[in-house]
Amino acid sequence: MTTRQRATPNAARRRETSRRAILTAAFDLLQEVGYAKVSIEGIATRAGVGKQTIYRWWPSKGAVIFDAFLMLSEGSDGEAPVLPDTGDLEADLTAVLRATIEELNDPRYDQPMRALATEIAHDPELAAAYAERLDGPLKEAKRRRLRSAQQAGQLAEDLDLDVAVELIWGPVLNRWLQRTGPLTTQYVDSVVTTALNGLRPRPTDGTPTRG
């Protein structure tokens, strides 16, 4: 039917198509029935593949669901996440957080991410796996962007970058998960500005803050 030379790329393409169908099915089911009720059978049926196909590539339901979130966070190319770096830290952070709340406000993502977040809240092992495989690369991208600003003299020299990352993202994620207020652009813009400037009065009367 096809030559041997063409068979291999076709098989790879079919595998990739199946892989994406499985991950999309896992994500859709998470949204519809919640983490606890998602099963490998359910994912297989929804994706139109055999259970064995899934078990060949993933050891467990948790592993499939992680890869579904990984696909979401990495985009289509599987590359590590990178934050924009235009040199204007405030603008870059604002853009990133506005995109984040657009996702958090989207019902297609809200339910699955809420499901994952509450599983993590009750399951230290899942939390550790999440921290390593999903949150880790994202956090590193955030730290990298802040480090670049720090090296440019835009952030305090002695700033703890982990605390800085949590100071920007923590309020937004906590407001979302605990439903303590609406996630508006005005809110995230204010979080970014307040985190950068601090709560204390900032003396701006003739004192240059940048060299």
Place this chain on the structure above:
Amino acid sequence: MTTRQRATPNAARRRETSRRAILTAAFDLLQEVGYAKVSIEGIATRAGVGKQTIYRWWPSKGAVIFDAFLMLSEGSDGEAPVLPDTGDLEADLTAVLRATIEELNDPRYDQPMRALATEIAHDPELAAAYAERLDGPLKEAKRRRLRSAQQAGQLAEDLDLDVAVELIWGPVLNRWLQRTGPLTTQYVDSVVTTALNGLRPRPTDGTPTRG
């Protein structure tokens, strides 16, 4: 047996004893079996009272559990929460947050609060009730402490106090609930200092920040 004059205070005392037994039972059960499995029957049995006693005072299981958390957050006197105000904002916030993580790190509180937090994550109505009855008074106490500092010129004049509150407590609560790191005194001290000073370099070379 007793005179009429003495009967009333005794009855009131008995009612208060029953009320506390019920709320303590509700809290203990929450810790042991999780929110979903707590029942009015279970609470009544544990507290040594009849189911009717509970239904006379509370319309639902959710209402009992709220009052159990209220009792926890208010202490024994039922008064509104107040944050310490020694005039030194950084020291006061550090003391409050250290007490908060002591509670969050205590297994007796961790499980019930995690149960409530994840119910809130999935239930907008419960979230609204929580915001009004439990989180509301606490948040107001936090805002009041910040307002006092703002009036003393220790915080920026144009500071949004809601954002400020979330900038201090959001990272800590998110780290706890999502298990993204240990809740150490070093961490909360750093959150307070970084939130107050901001991420940007703070010009301290001879520029007084307070009048």
